[in-house]
Amino acid sequence: MLGFLAARQAGVDDPLRLRRAESTRRVLGLQLNPDRDVDRIHGNGINTIDIDSIEGRYMLSGGADGVIVVYDLENFSGKPQYTCKAVCTVGRSSRHVHKFSVETVQWYPYDTGMFVSSSFDKTMKVWDTETLKPAEVFEFEGNVYSHHLSPIARKHSLIAVGTKNPKIQLCDLKSGSRIHVLQGHRAEVLSVRWSPRYEHILATASADSKVKVWDVRRASGSLLTLDRHNGDKSKASSEAVNTAHNGRVNGLCFTGDGLYLLTTGTDDRMRLWNSATGENTLVNYGKVCNESRKRLQFTVSRGCSPEFVFVPCGSSVAVYALHTGELVTMLRGHYNNVDCCEFHPDYQELYSGGKDCNILAWVPVLRASDVEEESNSTNTGAVGQSSVNPAFQDAWSSDED
Known part of the structure; x- marks a missing residue:
């Protein structure tokens, strides 16, 4: 260097x-850092984590116990060995706590004074970080699997929400109301993601084996329905037309530049798609173990060449080369299944959470x-x-x- x-x-x-x-x-x-711990607060598995994009300092976690925790990742001790402390917690003693499992947490993209959580208690809550009280509560008819705010939007403040209902809900943060639904899926919507390149483009994944790409300004339907066979009818059976996976699709992740979309499904496959054309790039990642019936949170590196994908795989995190599909390494350290991981682009660090109630920090180590x-x-x-x-x-x- x-x-x-x-x-x-x-x-x-x-x-x-x-x-x-x-x-x-x-x-x-990247290796498991023996000198860095994260406060163990959750009494049950950790489903979701998120690092704020403003300061890169605060991390949210949501667990199967309904608890939400805010951590400070900064080390002020001056010592190499330190613990990332829990700054505040929405615990079981709070009257505002989610009644059931928290499935998704996300910081407001422009300010750490607010974050959003969604849960199997059929609600999505918009929280004031200072008071730890909900400023707004959205109620739905079924379990909420996933929600997402656009990281770049300037012309709208919509939260896309995937629930047990096949219709995708669009909630307006400014008005506090549900303003629109997107219809096209035939089963529960397990994951939703806004494009980091175009603020009106939304991708959705469902248990009906389909992934759809929408322009939310259009009311006529989806722009694209991803087809793993790229339109080759000779390879597709009559039941599998325009399907992205041969099973439930429970994971979505755009690359940092928004040019590609990654999907994971319960067919133990991960696929890389051209987000503009919907073409399957046919990158072969091999078998990517996926036993989750819910949303699977995985992530992509940023600023690397080549880029890498970090995917929960049993009790490990598998690291793949994005464009070749080669398995680079397996990060092992959890005692039970990993459900979520988040990449910190400022320091090229990785945080993962799992059913063992632990959040582990994976940091770069300079080798001999x-x-x-x-x-x-x-x-x-x-x-x-x-x-x-x-x-x-x-x-x-x-x-x-």
Whole structure:
């Protein structure tokens, strides 16, 4: 890495290449950090976590016990060993607590003074962080599996909500009312995600094996219904026309630039789609174990080349190369199934939560081979590279803008 710095200083290398190379090296060096703990508050499994995008300092968690916790990830002790403390908790003693399992939590994208939670108690609550009281409560006819606020929206303040009802609900944060429904699915909607590229584009995944992409400004129906066979009718049976998976689709995740959409299903498959055309890119990730009947929260790295996907897989987190499908590593540390993981783009760190009631921090570790490589690059004056998984050495060294 010192070689990269020397090359950038001499003007023979691009600063963006340096940043991507370092981000990639940090992700490839992720390990369970024995010096960092996260307060264990939940008495039951952890279903969902979210890190605020404003400061990158506060983390939310929601559990099967109905409890919501806010953690401070910052280390003010000056010591390498520290615990991420729970700042505040909506516990069982609160009269505002969710009665049943919390399925999704999310910070308001523009301010940490507010967050949103949804639950199997058929409600979605908009919380004031200071008072820990709901400023607004939306009630639905069935269990709420997922909700999502757009990370980029300026012209609307809609929350998309997936429930046991096949109709997707659009709730307006400003008016406090449900203003529209999107009809097209035939079973419960397990996951919803707004595009990080276009503020009116929404993707939805359902137990009917389908993934639909919507422009919420249009009332005529969905823009796309993803087809894993790319329209090849000879490969599709009459029952499986325009289906994204051969089973329940319970996971959605856009890449950071919004150009691609990842989906996971109970057919133990993960697929990568072109979000503009709806084309299945046919990247083969192999068997991606998925036994969840509910929403599965997985995530994608940002700022790396190549990018990586972090997917809960049993009691581990599987790390895949986004565009080749190759399994890079398995992060093992949980004692029970992992249900959610969230990537911290500022520090290339990963947080995961599972049924063992633990939240684990996975942080980049500088290996001895990296130190030796840096020492050699300094002595020779050459542009240095860290020792990484050989499968990614070429991609890392030939990083493109």
